[in-house]
Amino acid sequence: MKYLKIMILALGLAGCNTKKEATLHLQKQVDSLEKKLANTYKPGFGEFMSSIQVHHNKLWFAGLHQNWDLADFEIHEIMENIDDIQKFQKERKESQMIDMIRPSLDSVNAAIRNKNQVQFNSSYHILTNTCNSCHRATGFAFNIVKTPETVPFSNQEFTLHHPATGTNSSRHD
Ligand code: HEC
Structure with missing residues (x-):
């Protein structure tokens, strides 16, 4: 009985000690995580x-070739980047204006869903x-984007594979 009491007391003390140690250990972990976070790479605007x-x-070449699956992929990549700007570039005042692009992204998205080339072309130009407009509004008027003339990469297929012949559909690029 006596031994049991001593043991309980000892355990209690040990528990107190481990609690303190655990807190210290946690604090150390928080400190090191904060340090790591401060050095984490974050893409710039x-x-x-x-x-x-x-x-x-x-996106343009996907739509031009009526490659709607690819166009759908590309428009969503743009949308994700816009979301990421809002998430990771909160401190930049320009980020407050980024929402202005959403309606035009939505109309390109609708054109893609409708597989409608005419609607795609006009909504792409509005986009x-x-x-x-945003570049002008944010003081970056010299960054002018336009409808591209040539495909950006030679190692990606933008035309749809023709299932009947196994050859690619006509090229316009
Ligand atoms: C918030 C409004 C805003 C919208 C909307 C916007 N941009 Fe920008 N864009 C900026 C700002 C601000 C910069 C300058 C970023 C910096 O500080 O490096 C920029 C820079 C650029 C650059 C230059 C990048 C470089 O390093 O050469 C390109 C290209 C560009 N934007 C393309 C686009 C395209 C394409 C769209 C539409 C799909 C678009 N932007 C929509 C604000 C915007």
Whole structure:
């Protein structure tokens, strides 16, 4: 009985000690995580824009070739980048204006869903104009985007594979 009491007391003390140790250990972990976080790479506003530029380019050729699955992919990549700007570039005042692009992204998205080339072309041009409106509004008027003339990469297929012949459909690029 005596031994049991001593043991309980000892355990209690040990528990107190471990609690303190655990708190210290946690604090150390928090400190090291904070340090890691401060050194974590975060893409800059311009890097998100460069990514958007590529998808904006590919989107055009996907739509031009009525490759609607690819076009759907590209428009959503742009949307994700816009979301990421809002999430990771909160401190930039320009981010407050980014929502202005959403309606034009939605209309391109609708054109893609409808597989409607005419609607795609006109909504793409409105989208591009909106990109430039924001560049003007944020003091980056010299960054002018336009409808691309050539495919951005030679190692990606934008035309749809023709299932009957196994050859690619006609090229317009
Ligand atoms: C918030 C409004 C806003 C919208 C909407 C916007 N941009 Fe930008 N864009 C900026 C800002 C601000 C910069 C300059 C970023 C920096 O500080 O590096 C920029 C830079 C760029 C650049 C230059 C990147 C470089 O390093 O050369 C390109 C290209 C670009 N944007 C493309 C687009 C395209 C394409 C769209 C539309 C799909 C678009 N932007 C929509 C604000 C916007």
